[in-house]
Amino acid sequence: MRIDIITCLPRLLESPFSDSILLRAQKKGLVEVCVHDLRKYSTDKHKKVDDYAYGGGAGMVMMIEPIVTCLRALQAERQYDEVIYMSPDGERFSQRMANELSMKKNLIILCGHYKGVDERVREHFVTREISIGDYVLSGGELAAAVVSDAVIRLLPGVLSDETSALTDSFQDDLVAPPVYTRPAEFEGIKVPDILLSGHEQKIEEWRFKQSVARTKNRRPDLLR
CATH class of the missing domain: 1.10.1270.20 (tRNA(m1g37)methyltransferase, domain 2)
Known part of the structure; x- marks a missing residue:
């Protein structure tokens, strides 16, 4: 399996994948986790990935252009089963969903931030929206790590006793x-x-x- 995580705060994801079961799974070659800094896909000289919302209101919105540029660069390299957006109003994550996702081959997880992403990203480029609970986090990074952990530990060979997950x-x-x-x-x-x-x-x-x-x-x- 390969999981590509798109974020504007890549350092938030360093720790979850650098220890214990998730690290061993990567060393065994059972999963590849790639974290992509969204700012590298910005055309702004200051590498901005957010802007004010049309119509006014508090908070900034993640721009469509850098997100789509990153998605297309990844999709040009391989076929993805799902483009997942971590969102408080997405489908509630469950063990059953983790089982389902563990059968996929390639996943993209987009981490929201600020007031969320431009709605056109959700309407035209995301295939699935997932929430880990009825509360709001500062960003989707921790939620993406939760989903990845739950999915990766189900892959054959990740746990020393494969019946444990069952x-x-x-x-x-x-x-x-x-x-x-x-x-x-x-x-x-x-x-x-x-x-x-x-x-x-x-x-x-x-x-x-x-x-x-x-x-x-x-x-x-x-x-x-």
Whole structure:
């Protein structure tokens, strides 16, 4: 997979992709993440990528020209499955969507900033808009990192135990059951006996019941 992220603040994306699972995935050659500085595609001598909104109002708007120039330069090199715009009013990101995107080959993620991008970009060049929640961030960079992380960890070979991702919360519309590790007793607080029994089928049944109960309690909307 290849993920190209377009941003006017590329340094915000240095850390998420330079450590842990995402770094190992890149070193293994399982994913290529390329961050593109939008200012390099500006024709303005000061490398501006924003301007005042027509009709007035507070805040600046990201200009159409540098965005489209960058998109066309990337699309001239390869075919992209999606051009994604990170937006508070986009489709709500979910594990199901992460699963779907993990089956794609090439993705472009456009990070909004200021008051957003010129609407013509959204109407004519973006194929999908995604939101990570009903709140507003300073820009789309952190949201792009969230989506990329959720997608990349699903790629075959990224996790040392590939079954791990299949038992994550939301994979079956349930939250994950409680988990425990050593010691079996700490300050009088014990691990449930069933987990120490070695009876695999009964353990799985217990975990499923715990997932259902926890989902009913914490996320009843998932059961609907």
